[in-house]
Amino acid sequence: MSALNVLGTALQACSFDPLTGFSRDGCCNTDAHDHGTHVVCAKVTADFLAYSLQRGNDLSTPRPEYRFVGLRPGDRWCLCVNRWLEALRAGVAPPVHLEATHAKALESVSLEQLKAHAL
DSSP states (O other), X not given: OOOBBTTSSBOOOXXXXXXXXXXXXXXXXXXXXXXXXXXXXXXXXXXXXXXXHHXXXXXXXXXXXXXXXXXOTTOEEEEEHHHHHHHHHHTXXXXXXXXXXXXXXXXXXXXXXXXXXXX
């Protein structure tokens, strides 16, 4: 069975360049091993990257040992749903690609919140 997005249709790919997803398959799929729940497909902004760094998660510096190339503003990336929610509360939530955001995100954020930040 295919994974569903927050709109109830088939989950679309988030990004192949840079290659994203908990499993680095380009999609915001999740499973029991994904403790961060990387299910929100976002187009990262400079403000969000600075906020994430301030919160202790440097998303800009490449980390080849984790197959992570480092993000730049405009890149799409599967974010942890709780970090996206924190950023929302801080006023720096990046825009979201709804069709590529896994339905599991709805366990933590509302569809209305996501739609308000949709690309």
